[in-house]
Amino acid sequence: MTSPNPKDAVTSPTVHFSRGIPPLEAIPSADIAELTGSVLSAEPDRVFQYAPIGRHTGDRELRDQLGAFHSVDPDRIFVTNGSLQALDLLAAHLLKDAPRKKVLAEAPTYDRAVQIFERHGAQVSGIPLRGDGLDLDVLRERLRTEVPAFVYLIPDFQNPGGVTTSEEKRRELVRLSAEFGFTILEDIPYRELRFAGTAPTLLGELAESVEGARVLTIGSLSKILSPGLRVGYVIGPPGTPGALAALAESTYLSPAPLLQVVAARAFASGLVRRNIDEVRKLLRPRHDTAVEAVRKALGEAALCVPEGGYYISVHLPVRTTEEKFLAAAAAEGVALTRGSAFYPADSAPPSGTVFLRLPFQALSDEEFAEGVTRLAAVAQRAE
Incomplete structure (x- = not known):
């Protein structure tokens, strides 16, 4: 992972990785x-x-x-x-x-x-x-x-x-x-x-x-x-x-x-069919830059390269609990959905990791990159 400088307080807007809804420009x-x-x-x-x-x-x-x-x-x-x-x-x-x-x-x-x-x-x-x-x-x-x-x-x-x-x-x-x-x-x-x-x-x-x-x-x-x-x-x-x-x-x-x-x-x-073509054109560059941003900030933690859809996901190695990680991410201005909620009751993310769903479809390249950079900083500071 890269090593961003920690911030005492977040002054830029919150990055929302919390919902997978279509961007308004994808709805005709x-x-x-x-x-x-x-x-x-x-x-x-x-x-x-x-x-x-x-x-x-x-x-x-x-x-x-x-x-x-x-x-x-x-x-x-x-x-x-x-x-x-x-x-x-x-x-x-x-x-x-x-x-x-x-x-x-x-x-x-x-x-x-x-x-x-x-x-x-x-x-x-x-x-x-x-x-x-x-x-x-x-x-x-x-x-x-x-x-x-x-x-x-x-x-x-x-x-x-x-x-x-x-x-x-x-x-x-x-x-x-x-x-x-x-x-x-x-x-x-x-x-x-x-x-x-x-x-x-x-x-x-x-x-x-x-x-x-x-x-x-x-x-x-x-x-x-x-x-x-x-x-x-x-x-x-x-x-x-x-x-x-x-x-x-x-x-x-x-x-x-x-x-x-x-x-x-x-x-x-x-x-x-026209709208499907337009949505593909809209989202493909967002997908490509999001994949590169995850690789740069979080290494090879991604579950896959999606090649479509809305989501990149990672099992991020951390030295803390999910609850503390989510709280620290929120303090850094990153809104996440609790990753363990996506697992049936008898399942869980691999030990020593938190699962992160990172929707890219509604974020600009800069917003997505800023969000994963903040997450990398949170993971590195976790105790």
Whole structure:
């Protein structure tokens, strides 16, 4: 690590490494507003009425557009009010009558997903995350003693790790799903935000050619269009969309028709694909300079070079507790999310380290570099 001079007090603004939300310039607000106006002019009665009931799986036009986007049958798609609702409904669907309540997830993983699964009675257990995906040796060992209800993965530019699961590991995961009889939930909110390299195949696509494999894919428009539209979706085998629709109807009756129609028109007009290109152009230089800043300030502590998404993560060697490190970082003007919160209850960062999720998507090059430089100083002064 480099050795920045310690500061008696921070006079510059706080560097926020605490949230992974899209930068405002990544949301095509004016275009969405224009589309919304055209929808309201053309069909206000429909979009201000309840959506149909009776296992309604989402706006027909939107499901057609999503089907074309992913090259799948639209009847395999169920549209939700954001991807977290998809996770909640899937947890209810998969765990309600499951003989096994164990759920396996990457360690670290998305903390809100763990909270949702536990709320539905799951015992969530962590499998170590390596630079190319789950540690499959540990997974196989666990499978020999207990088969989970499902395995939850974020295989592309993982939150919080930034890791992309390799093609080889994806194929083996699908094979293990068929062999042991568990479901895989693949969550892909960042998949389209690739800045370099070639995208591995979706696990859901791989499962189509492996008898007995079961994969449910969860998508979202929050990172590629707008989080405010609250549009998520599930791609599943026949029967799954209807089952999720029945659960959803008993929970909130119907979704928001206006938002789904606007999202459909965003696809139909080409706005979604144009915006994906624009977001890639916006974020790629931020990614590249963030990687270099981490290497300069923190050495080779990064879990991987993401090549996409929002996050670089590190296991930073420290000589103190996480609580004291976070307090010292805050005193230096760096806001962090508690890294251990991303680990299931039976997991933890490697001994002698703190886990840091460092979002780069909404920070300037200077802000990001200043933040990691301050973190390096905090780590070196820790006792």
